[in-house]
Amino acid sequence: MGTKMKAKFDGMCKNCGEEWHVGNEIFYQKDPKAICADQECFKSQGGSLEFRSNYNRPAQQTSFYREKIKFNLPHVDVPEGVTQSAETLVAVITKADQLARMFYPELDSESQVFGQIRSKLVDQLLVVIFNEYKSR
Numbered sequence: 270m271g272t273k274m275k276a277k278f279d280g281m282c283k284n285c286g287e288e289w290h291v292g293n294e295i296f297y298q299k300d301p302k303a304i305c306a307d308q309e310c311f312k313s314q315g316g317s318l319e320f321r322s323n324y325n326r327p328a329q330q331t332s333f334y335r336e337k338i339k340f341n342l343p344h345v346d347v348p349e350g351v352t353q354s355a356e357t358l359v360a361v362i363t364k365a366d367q368l369a370r371m372f373y374p375e376l377d378s379e380s381q382v383f384g385q386i387r388s389k390l391v392d393q394l395l396v397v398i399f400n401e402y403k404s405r
């Protein structure tokens with residue numbers, strides 16, 4: 270797999286003649302070797318990119334790019350009680366989503382801010398539910 274990187278040296282593509290300088294974005298793959306500042310030329314040399322979808326995103330979204338983090342999930346049987354709690358949680362999230370849409374009808378529901386508001390409402394709903402449960 271190749272990667273997009275900043276050039277550490279000035280260089281020129283043996284394939285298409287494209288030149289690049291230190292700090293320019295280039296496409297580089299060690300094996301099989303492929304290198305060019307031009308993505309199409311890089312591909313024509315047998316180069317491929319690991320996070321291809323990220324490079325095709327609009328420029329203003331690149332700041333949201335995150336590195337992959339390894340997550341180890343142990344294999345355990347999920348007890349019935351946990352499944353029931355999860356169903357309660359899903360219901361609470363659904364309700365919080367409805368509330369967020371009601372309070373902020375013009376806010377993009379796919380936005381990070383909307384997600385934060387919804388998440389906060391989930392917390393608050395859980396506190397209310399817990400307090401009502403306790404007072405029974």
Ligand SMILES: [Zn+2]
Nearest residue numbers: 282285305310
């Ligand atoms: Zn080239």
